[in-house]
Amino acid sequence: MAQHYFIGISIATPISEIAEHFRSKYQLAERYKVIPHADDLHITMRYIGELGEATKSSLEPSLQEIAEANTSFTTSVTGLSFFGSPYGPRVVYLSVEAVGALEHLQRQIARRTENILELEKDNRFVPHITIAKKRKTADKIQLSKETITPVQIDIEGFTLFRIHPNVRPSYESVAYFPFKKS
Numbered sequence: 001m002a003q004h005y006f007i008g009i010s011i012a013t014p015i016s017e018i019a020e021h022f023r024s025k026y027q028l029a030e031r032y033k034v035i036p037h038a039d040d041l042h043i044t045m046r047y048i049g050e051l052g053e054a055t056k057s058s059l060e061p062s063l064q065e066i067a068e069a070n071t072s073f074t075t076s077v078t079g080l081s082f083f084g085s086p087y088g089p090r091v092v093y094l095s096v097e098a099v100g101a102l103e104h105l106q107r108q109i110a111r112r113t114e115n116i117l118e119l120e121k122d123n124r125f126v127p128h129i130t131i132a133k134k135r136k137t138a139d140k141i142q143l144s145k146e147t148i149t150p151v152q153i154d155i156e157g158f159t160l161f162r163i164h165p166n167v168r169p170s171y172e173s174v175a176y177f178p179f180k181k182s
Helices: 015-025 053-068 100-117
Strands: 004-010 032-034 042-050 073-083 091-096 128-135 146-155 157-163 171-178
Touching (some): 004 171, 015 091, 015 128, 015 146, 053 100, 053 171, 073 100, 100 146
Antiparallel strands (some): 004 042, 004 157, 032 128, 073 146, 091 128
16 A cells, blocks of 8 residues: 655644544534644644655755754644535644744745645645544534634654555655754
């Protein structure tokens, strides 16, 4: 089976505690097939899909160039939201403030990967941290979008991840790209 990859920003504590709070409050583990492991919480910058070793090797220097052109920044987790109907959303996630530095970084990564990997252009970017996906029940759920006191997260680089769908945690860091020091 071919290996699949994505580029993301790993997010851990205290975000895992916020994720667990909402999972418990809405009983998401009983209603969704995929509940990401605490070590797998992340902001996806670009899903890549299948990637051969030669192509991966040509991608990594470009990602390093992007990292070296950026400096650390902060954003915040601001609440709970979802994609789809509030009565049974496809994906439940923690909202992430769309600060300019995060959006700029995502555009750089998207453009570079589209050129090198010949991926389709994708201008949709909603910064988020998935906490549940793939419903396993048709029962109605009453989810509400919620705001919380913003929890600051420091962004100091990004990672190329390999996906292992049948293992927990599912995401293996293949290469980390730290930002230049400001």
